[in-house]
Amino acid sequence: MYFPGKKMKALTFSYDDGVEQDRRLVELFNKNNLKCTFNLNSGLQSGASHWEYNGTAIRRMNVQGLKELYRGHEIAIHGLTHPRLEQQSTETILNEIVQDKINLERIFDCHIRGMAYPNGTYDDRVIKILKDLNIKYARTVECTEDFYIGQNLLELKPTCHHNSPKLMKLAEEFVNMKPTKPTIFYIWGHSYEFDVDNNWDMMERFCAFVSNRDDIYYGTNYQVLSVF
Numbered sequence: 491m492y493f494p495g496k497k498m499k500a501l502t503f504s505y506d507d508g509v510e511q512d513r514r515l516v517e518l519f520n521k522n523n524l525k526c527t528f529n530l531n532s533g534l535q536s537g538a539s540h541w542e543y544n545g546t547a548i549r550r551m552n553v554q555g556l557k558e559l560y561r562g563h564e565i566a567i568h569g570l571t572h573p574r575l576e577q578q579s580t581e582t583i584l585n586e587i588v589q590d591k592i593n594l595e596r597i598f599d600c601h602i603r604g605m606a607y608p609n610g611t612y613d614d615r616v617i618k619i620l621k622d623l624n625i626k627y628a629r630t631v632e633c634t635e636d637f638y639i640g641q642n643l644l645e646l647k648p649t650c651h652h653n654s655p656k657l658m659k660l661a662e663e664f665v666n667m668k669p670t671k672p673t674i675f676y677i678w679g680h681s682y683e684f685d686v687d688n689n690w691d692m693m694e695r696f697c698a699f700v701s702n703r704d705d706i707y708y709g710t711n712y713q714v715l716s717v718f
């Protein structure tokens with residue numbers, strides 16, 4: 491088992507909610523040849539969907555132009571309207587997942603294979619529906635601070651959030667390691683947090699440091715997880 495090019499290390503990103511700040515993040519990823527999965531709520535994908543977070547205005551993007559914006563990256567389910575799925579009826583869970591998948595496949599003209607749980611929460615009914623839909627992976631918000639993705643891809647635990655104080659330490663460890671089994675550095679977050687926390691420079695340094703290395707495979711979540 492290895493990633494394309496017989497590599498044993500892979501790096502991937504997962505960003506949620508389809509907000510305006512994704513434009514700057516996509517530009518940063520593209521500049522560094524990095525690949526990301528963007529998790530979208532198709533029922534809320536409109537500039538009319540906005541809120542405030544620590545004094546910063548957050549706004550979702552309109553659907554027009556998104557296919558071009560996200561080209562080369564992956565799109566995944568994040569729930570039609572971002573509810574806490576475990577608090578819903580089974581019919582509503584089904585609607586939130588299936589309808590989001592149908593909408594995203596139509597908008598992006600692709601086959602959707604993954605999900606990030608809205609709010610990171612789920613229950614057995616949610617997992618059963620994902621299995622029935624042949625969804626390969628679903629991301630939680632529980633961080634491992636290591637590079638070993640468990641076998642249970644429907645309860646996928648990322649390495650860390652981009653705001654982890656250990657981010658650069660983990661990056662150095664990952665860049666220097668020579669693993670004999672597939673390892674994944676998996677970072678997640680929301681692009682609006684870079685505006686709220688005023689730390690785009692931190693992400694720019696991280697991306698420059700981890701990118702363009704011969705022994706790391708850079709793929710979307712699905713590309714990277716295809717090894718399992």
Ligand SMILES: [Zn+2]
Nearest residue numbers: 506507608609
């Ligand atoms: Zn979200």
